Amino acid sequence: MWKDAYYGKVALILSVAAIFFYLIDHPSGVPNGGSWLGYTYGTVGFGLIGWLAWFGIRRRRYGGQGPLEGWMSAHVYLGIALIVVATLHTGFRFHWNVHTLAYVLMAIVIVSGIFGAYTFLRYPAMMTANRAGSTLKTMSAELAGLDQSCRDLALTFDDETAALVVAATQDFGGRFTFREIFLGRSVNLVEGATGGAIARLRDQVGGVGNAQPAEVLPLVQNLTKRATVVVKMRRDWRYRAQMLLWRAIHVPLTIALVLALTIHVFAVFYYR
C-alpha cells in the first residue's frame, strides 16, 4: 500500500464529488454528455484516460518524476474512479455507436486492469503456498522419477494394463481451457487416463487378473502421487498465465480505446 492509499483517497473524493454533482444537477431533458456538467465529466474523463494510458509508456522508462510505485498506485485508483466519471458522462444512455464503443472498450480495459491488480496482489503468495517449498524444476524431476517408476512397475502386467499405465504417465490434464485459466477450475485427472489406469489396476486384484495387492499398490500410489504433482504444476502455470494474460486484453484495447475516444470527440464536435 503506497503511502496509505493516498491516491485511493483522491479517487474516492473525485468519485463522490462526481456523484454528488450528478444528483443535484437538473439539465434540461435527460442527463447527457452535452450539458455543462456532462462536458465537465467528459473533459475529466478524457484527461484521466490520457494520463492512465501514458502510464503504459512511463513505466517502461527509468527516472522521471516520482517513484514508479506511486504512479502505479495512482494508475489503479484513478482508473477505478474513471469508470464512475465516464458512466456519469454517458448519463446512462447507451446506443450502438462509436460513443458507446469507447465506453465499452474503457470498461473492458478497466475491468481487465482490476483483474491484473488483483493477480499481482494475491498470486505471488498463492504461488508460494502452492509450491510448498519446492520449485518447478524439482517438481519436474519428481514427476519424471515417478513416471519412470510407474513404467517399470507396469512391466509386470499384461499389455493392456501396461499400455494404460504408460498412457497415464503421459496424462497432464490436456490443454488449458478458458474455464481453468480465468475461472480457476482445476483439472480432474481421475476422470482422464490416470483414472482409467487406476481402475484397471484395481480390477487386477481379485478381478479379471490374479495380481497380488503388493504388486498393484505401489503403482497406484505412484500414479496418485504423480497426479498430485501434475495438478500443482498446472496450478503454478495457471497463476503465471493469469498474471500475463490480462495484459493481452488491457494493452491492445487501451490503444483501441484511445482511438475510439478520439473519434468520439471528433464526431460530437463535427456535429455540434
Next chain:
Amino acid sequence: MSTLLRFIPRVGASIDPRQDRLVAEPEITVGRAPDCSLQLKRDGLRYHHAVLREDRADIVVEALPGATLKKGTAEVARARLSIGDSVRIGPFIFTAVAPDETSGADHVVTITAAEESAFDEVAQAKSYMGRFEVSLPNIRLFAFVTSVLVFVLFFIVPLIFGPLKPGDSWTTKVGRAEASLEVHTGLFHSARLWNVGEISGAHKAFGTNCASCHESPFVPVRSSSCLSCHQSIGQHADPRLAPSADLNNERCESCHHEHKGTTLATKDDQSDCVGCHSALKSVMPATKLRDVSDFGSDHPEFSPSLVQDASAHTMARFPLDDKNAVDNSHLKFTHMTHLKLDKVKKAGAEKGSTCATCHEEAPGGMVFKPVRYDKNCADCHQLQFEPKHPEWRLPHGHPEDVANRLRGYYSEAALRNEIFPAPRSDIFVKPGADLPPPPPTGAEMVSAQTANAMMSSIARSACGECHVTAPPEPGADPSEWKVLPVYVPDRFLPKAQFRHDKHTTMTCQGCHAAETSDGGVAALLPGIETCKGCHAGESGAAQRIASRCVSCHVFHNPDHPIAGLRAAAATESAK
C-alpha cells in the same frame, strides 16, 4: 532341441558366461509374462512377444499376436535366423551364432540390449518444465487488428459513406425542402455510428440526413435550420417592450435539445422565467403583468378575461373577486337555477339536469363545445308566446324572423275572426265617460298584435328571459326592441393552457361552484387556491404535484412572431 541363450549387456560388450541360460524346450516364448520361457521385463516388450522354434539348422522366430519383429529396418511377423542372422524383438537383438563345443547346445542365440533405457528420466524432467507453458497471444497483432477495425468501421466508413457533407441542394429553398426529406442511410446505416442519441419522433422523418440540421461542420446547429420549417413560431413577448426577451438574440438550441429521445428535450425549469418575472418592471417598465416567482408560493390570483364588446369579441381582465367586473356577454344565465335537479328536467328525462346535460367535451379535450340553443336549451325554453296555441313557437335567431312568425300567427287569427281586446287598466267605465274604442280587426289587428307581442316577447317573456335586450329609441317603433349580440368565449383564463381532459379525475363541482353560482363568469371560475389543492410550485410538496411555469403557460406567444429570424430565414432561402 536345446538352445543356449547368451546375454550381452550392450552392443560390443564381452560375453559374461555367468548369465548364459540353456533352455531345453522345443519352443522358447519371449515376453514379460511369468509363463514365458524367457521372461524379460523391459519396456518395449509385450507380455507375450515372440516364440523361437527350431527348423532344421535354423531358428524361426514368430511374432505372437499384436507384436512385431524387426529384421533390419523392415517390420516382419516371422524371421528365419541362420548363423549370423539377427532379429530385433522389442528392445533386444537376437542373433544366431555358430555353436561351439563348450556350449553343449544345438543352437546358440545371443541377446543384446539394443539401446540404453528407452525412458530418459533427465530429458523427461526437462520437457516437463515447459509442459504447461501457456502461449501468450500476440499482443501487438491484437492491438493492431482492433485499432484498425475501430478506425475503419467507426471513422472511415461514416466519413465516406455517412451523410457527413452538407447537401449542395441545401442552399435553395426548394432544395432544402427536398433534402430535408431525403433519407440518407448510407452504408451499414453508418450515420448511426456517430449518432449520439435517438432523434425525436417529429424530426425522425429527416433525421437520417444529418445535414438537415447540421449545415456546417464544427458549427452548432443554426436557428435558421429550425425556422425553415417552424416559420410561425412566436416571440416570448413584444420585443419593443421587452428587448431583453428578444429571441432573435437566442439560439433555439439553448432551450430545445435534439438527440435526447423520442420527445424533443425542452428546457422547462422555471429559473429562466423567474429571472425576469420576479421583478418584471425592472426589465419591462411598461408591463401590466404582476410579478411571480413560483406557483406554490408567489403567484397572483387569477384575473379572468371577461367580454367587453360582444360584437367585436374584445376582452378585459378583472381580478377574480372584483365586484365591479364588467361582463358584457349579454346572456342572463345562472347555473344555480339550472342545477336544481328536481326542478329542471329535460322533457321525458327521469333525472334532473347535470353538467353533462349541456356541456360536452370538444375534440382535443382542452375545452367544451359551445352551448347551443337548439341542442341544449330548446327542450325547456320552447319560446311559446300564445297560451291558447302552445304549438306556435318563436324561431331562435333574428328579430325579423320572430316578427314574421308573429305576423303569420296573427294573420291566421284574423282569418279565424279572432279578436284580441286591448289590455285595459279598468274593468268598468265610469258613467259618462267615453267607451273605449272597439278592438281593431283585420290588418290593423295583425300589426297591432305583432308589435305588442314583439315588445312582450323580446323584452320580457321569450327572448328576454335569457338575453339582454335593448329597448327601442324613444319615439321609435316599439317593435325595434333589440336582442344584444351574445359572445361566450371558450376560455376565460387564456393566458394559461388549462386542459379539462387532464383533470377528468375531478368532479366539475370540485373546481366550479356551479350549484351556488347565481350569475357571472367570475363567480363560477376557481381561484388559485383551488388549483393549489393539488398543485405545488416547482419543488413540489407532500401530496402535491410539482408544477412549473410551463406546466400551464406557453413560452412562445404567437401574437409576436419572430420577425427578425423569419426575415433572416427568408434571406437565406432567397439565396
